[in-house]
Amino acid sequence: MRSTPSPSARRWDGSPVTVPPRRSLRVASDGTSRLLRCGQGDRCRDCGNRIEWYHRSMQRPVRLHPHELPSARVPASCRWHVSSGIAHPAGDGSDWCRVPHAAVCPAREALSVLPELAGLRRTLAINTRRLIDTGTFTPPPAEADDPVPQRAVCRPVRPVVQLLYVRYLAARPVDEIQCVAQTRRRHRCVSPLLTPDAPAGVWRLVPATATSGQLALPSEVMAVYDLSALPYAEQLRWRAQRCPRHATTPTAADLAVADWEPFDPLRHHAHIRTRLPTPARRSGPAGRARQATRP
Structure with a gap:
């Protein structure tokens, strides 16, 4: 059994019903960036794993790992948080935080001062090998070890x-x-x-x-x-x-x-x-x- 709505634009107690008009998301044409204030999904060009681009307060982009990690497992120097679509290089006091992708990228040299993130780095390295074996990712040529003059x-x-x-x-x-x-x-x-x-x-x-x-x-x-x-x-x-x-x-x-x-x-x-x-x-x-x- 369903109740029949009142034909008038008022509630049962006589108060007016105010329905806010629907507004679609629009991007300001005169804005500094036409990107919405959210993480822009992408893949790392060095390892092929998923990343998210965010803007800092200084309008410079930063690559973050797409998933949150427990703050207890992340060193204080690698904790990031996102507020209103802006990435900040510090923890926000919660039990979860974000980490920069450069700290866990398997294509870069491992930092000995970050043993807490070694497990995540090994997981990303296995995923990189899987992407290479399936042909969905081709690593860029190495510049430092290139024997060609x-x-x-x-x-x-x-x-x-x-x-x-x-x-x-x-x-x-x-x-x-x-x-x-x-x-x-x-x-x-x-x-x-x-x-x-x-x-x-x-x-x-x-x-x-x-x-x-x-x-x-x-x-x-x-x-x-x-x-x-x-x-x-x-x-x-x-x-x-x-x-x-x-x-x-x-x-x-x-x-x-x-x-x-x-x-x-x-x-x-x-x-x-x-x-x-x-x-x-x-x-x-x-x-x-x-x-x-x-x-």
Whole structure:
């Protein structure tokens, strides 16, 4: 037996019934980020395990392990908590906390000061091996143990890109930087930023320094993919990490965090390349003519 609702917009005691209007989640077009204030799921490019991207209070992204851990098992220096979609590098006093993925990533060297997280690290290492065996994950080539001389490398794995008078360290080669916009099917766009119909940057050898007034390293230069000569709107497109099609679609939300990391010549010294990338050689007269016209 069901009660028949009153035809009037009042309750049984005569008080008015106020129904709040339904409002859909919208993303502000003038916001600094079109990402919603929640963890953006992704996979670590080094081990293939799941991670979540969060913004810190300084607007810099951080990778966190997707699951909470008991605070008693995590050292105080590795405890993080999320409040209102912002990640903070400290515990919030509860019995659970989050940990940065870098502390448990099996692709990195194990820290001897973190024996409490050794079990989680072994679990992630087993999962990485399972992903490699099934063919769903391919680990990136190692740079430090590469026996091939540096002069034989055709392109940097993590290049330094200069745009809007700031130098950034990219997460992948220039021609593989992927658009972060969301498509109509709610998937991430697979289009690259560097397209044949869009203006490209120029590789230059510049002093090994950041663009924030930091002193250069003594007698050292580095290869930088310079986009400073491009129009301002084109540099904004690269900074937002959007393909030419989604750059003109401001209503499309971002499905991932931009991979740009402010370049620091001291912290990122391992990614400095002292030679310009070698272009891919093409056989035939046309290929030799194109190589002759390149600087």
